[in-house]
Amino acid sequence: MSQYNKAFGRCLLEVVCERLDVLPYISYFGLRYSDNNGMNVSGFDMLTFQWINLNDKISKQLKEVKNSTFGFRFIYYPNNPLACFPNETIRYLLFLQLRRDFYVGRLRAQAMKIYELAAYAIQAEHGLKEIPQGFDVDTIPGGMRVLPQLTKSIVRRIKNQLEQIIGMSKSEAVEKFIDEASKIETYGMEPFQVQVSVYSCLLSNICAI
Numbered sequence: 001m002s003q004y005n006k007a008f009g010r011c012l013l014e015v016v017c018e019r020l021d022v023l024p025y026i027s028y029f030g031l032r033y034s035d036n037n038g039m040n041v042s043g044f045d046m047l048t049f050q051w052i053n054l055n056d057k058i059s060k061q062l063k064e065v066k067n068s069t070f071g072f073r074f075i076y077y078p079n080n081p082l083a084c085f086p087n088e089t090i091r092y093l094l095f096l097q098l099r100r101d102f103y104v105g106r107l108r109a110q111a112m113k114i115y116e117l118a119a120y121a122i123q124a125e126h127g128l129k130e131i132p133q134g135f136d137v138d139t140i141p142g143g144m145r146v147l148p149q150l151t152k153s154i155v156r157r158i159k160n161q162l163e164q165i166i167g168m169s170k171s172e173a174v175e176k177f178i179d180e181a182s183k184i185e186t187y188g189m190e191p192f193q194v195q196v197s198v199y200s201c202l203l204s205n206i207c208a209i
Contacts, residue, residue: 009054009061016072022090030054030075033061033068051075073097077188081178088171095124095174098181103147108186115154117180118146119161124173128166135159 013031017023031052049071053061062068074097078084085091099121101107109117122128122137137146137155147154165173181187 006057006059008057009052012052012058013054020072020089020093022087022093025085025087025090028074028076028078028090030073032071032073033065034071077182079182081182082175091174091178095178098178098187099146102181103145106186106189107181107184109184111157113180113184114147115157115161117177118158119165120173120177120180121146122158122162123165123168124170124177127168127170127173128162130166131159131163 009031013026013029014023016031017026017029022029031054032049033052034049050061052058074094077094081094082091085094098107102117102121107117118137135155137150137158146158165176168176
């Protein structure tokens with residue numbers, strides 16, 4: 001990272017996109033950083049990050065930052081992602097970001113849609129041919145956890161949805177997840193906490209059109 005300190009933000013973004021083989025889609029991506037100040041930040045705190053200005057030097061932007069964590073993220077979500085992204089690599093990158101949005105609650109949907117998305121996410125990661133003995137989302141191969149605070153009732157409903165798609169290929173499950181996620185109202189929205197008074201705040205969403 002130090003070798004890019006004197007470079008402009010766009011230079012670093014181009015390097016990352018080239019290594020991930022998504023350079024033709026660079027306009028959809030951005031880089032952001034967090035000033036963690038020694039904290040172990042999971043990346044879910046929406047108040048800690050800043051987007052890198054692609055037209056300014058990285059060193060200038062991080063001058064006052066003590067402990068930075070960089071993230072590579074979609075900055076624009078297309079309305080029809082499967083048609084826009086025929087490349088399997090960029091589809092998987094979008095899946096990873098949408099799965100994260102799903103986990104932290106940015107993709108807000110009705111209960112049945114949540115169970116459906118969870119099943120697609122599990123199948124996309126593991127390509128299951130059968131439900132493992134003693135099924136539990138936490139113990140599926142790889143230890144993937146699709147949602148926080150999973151109750152037995154939720155796990156049972158996810159299992160019911162998963163049974164309907166067992167045997168589906170990973171790539172097809174990725175496509176299904178992306179397709180269904182893109183239909184949700186909060187797809188592509190970036191939440192911001194706005195203080196309206198000393199005692200209260202509200203959550204606002206911004207999306208690029």
